[in-house]
Amino acid sequence: MIRTHETRQRLLDTAQALFYARSYEGVGVQEICRQAGVKKGSFYHFFPSKRDLTLAVLDESWNHFRDTILHKAFARDVPPLQRIKRLMELQYRHHVEVRDKTGHVYGCPFGNLAGELSTRDESIRKRLKAILSDFRQPVQEALDEAVAAGDLAQLDTQATASAMVAYIEGLTLVAKANNDPEVVRKLGPAILKLATVGDTG
Amino acid sequence: MIRTHETRQRLLDTAQALFYARSYEGVGVQEICRQAGVKKGSFYHFFPSKRDLTLAVLDESWNHFRDTILHKAFARDVPPLQRIKRLMELQYRHHVEVRDKTGHVYGCPFGNLAGELSTRDESIRKRLKAILSDFRQPVQEALDEAVAAGDLAQLDTQATASAMVAYIEGLTLVAKANNDPEVVRKLGPAILKLATVGDTG
Numbered sequence: 001m002i003r004t005h006e007t008r009q010r011l012l013d014t015a016q017a018l019f020y021a022r023s024y025e026g027v028g029v030q031e032i033c034r035q036a037g038v039k040k041g042s043f044y045h046f047f048p049s050k051r052d053l054t055l056a057v058l059d060e061s062w063n064h065f066r067d068t069i070l071h072k073a074f075a076r077d078v079p080p081l082q083r084i085k086r087l088m089e090l091q092y093r094h095h096v097e098v099r100d101k102t103g104h105v106y107g108c109p110f111g112n113l114a115g116e117l118s119t120r121d122e123s124i125r126k127r128l129k130a131i132l133s134d135f136r137q138p139v140q141e142a143l144d145e146a147v148a149a150g151d152l153a154q155l156d157t158q159a160t161a162s163a164m165v166a167y168i169e170g171l172t173l174v175a176k177a178n179n180d181p182e183v184v185r186k187l188g189p190a191i192l193k194l195a196t197v198g199d200t201g
Numbered sequence: 202m203i204r205t206h207e208t209r210q211r212l213l214d215t216a217q218a219l220f221y222a223r224s225y226e227g228v229g230v231q232e233i234c235r236q237a238g239v240k241k242g243s244f245y246h247f248f249p250s251k252r253d254l255t256l257a258v259l260d261e262s263w264n265h266f267r268d269t270i271l272h273k274a275f276a277r278d279v280p281p282l283q284r285i286k287r288l289m290e291l292q293y294r295h296h297v298e299v300r301d302k303t304g305h306v307y308g309c310p311f312g313n314l315a316g317e318l319s320t321r322d323e324s325i326r327k328r329l330k331a332i333l334s335d336f337r338q339p340v341q342e343a344l345d346e347a348v349a350a351g352d353l354a355q356l357d358t359q360a361t362a363s364a365m366v367a368y369i370e371g372l373t374l375v376a377k378a379n380n381d382p383e384v385v386r387k388l389g390p391a392i393l394k395l396a397t398v399g400d401t402g
Binding site: 023024026104106114115116117118119120129132159163168169171174176177183187190193194 | 360396
């Protein structure tokens, strides 16, 4: 049982790394098996299809993101709006780390697959939709807390948190196209402007 | 000469449509040739590689976007900030139109390829970086005009325009993951909040 679990985990970790470095279509089951040191027949024992593997990779990536970056960003040792700023800083540092190691900004593992697969696979698209909604939750909670504390005027915190997640996805994508994490450092703090009430137009 | 030009154009139009509907890797040269009614040998006469085709598709897509949505959005018949709002409305309508025709939100043709290919092809990434910078220009000009007219306080219009382009890319990606253009309609107008001076944190 332990070896079985290990084999499955090795396939997941390998696929996660390869999808993130390249794309979904840019990586074949054969290459995943080779890099993981697992036979192709064994692959299909764990995952009936590449789609099933991808859904498991998404769960894995989400759990990792939630337990590392989100967990650190939204720790309650600083006021709520500072947590949102810290989220941007942690993402910046992540992209610097990946770029220093690989030469590339890899972007967002969820945004990448959403852009590539949303028109082509409903089950993957729905999982990504749910992940983006889960991503919104801690942002919205921080905004609610800031409103309650009087740090922000009353506003639609759900819509604002959705706008903030969209802004993060967009910044990450632009940083990837520029191959430059500085995009996130320079433009990240402007995320809090999305919480101003009313607009200028 | 006319037939030669037509053949090249047919390959371009077919590839543009297929890449936008799916992805880069999800479409092969063979399928492009079949749909365009062009022989594979003839394809390589016009485009030495799929990369060369893709660079030409990007030029084509950019020219189209600039001459339609950007041209309409930034017409000078309304005040500058209203033009940025109109850009969001026109993009919303585009996504509704595509969704009604195909059942899917296709997202941004540039953002899609940036997410899929930026780690893998430097010439395509650099072209996408240049396109995102060109996209920023009219937004920045509108902001400069709004500042000059006193509609906005002094601010770094280049950084603000970059943030706005990132926001547009992010909203478009989230709309694609949700397969729902309403994301762009509901959250689009908040783009002007990015032009407020100072932040709340």
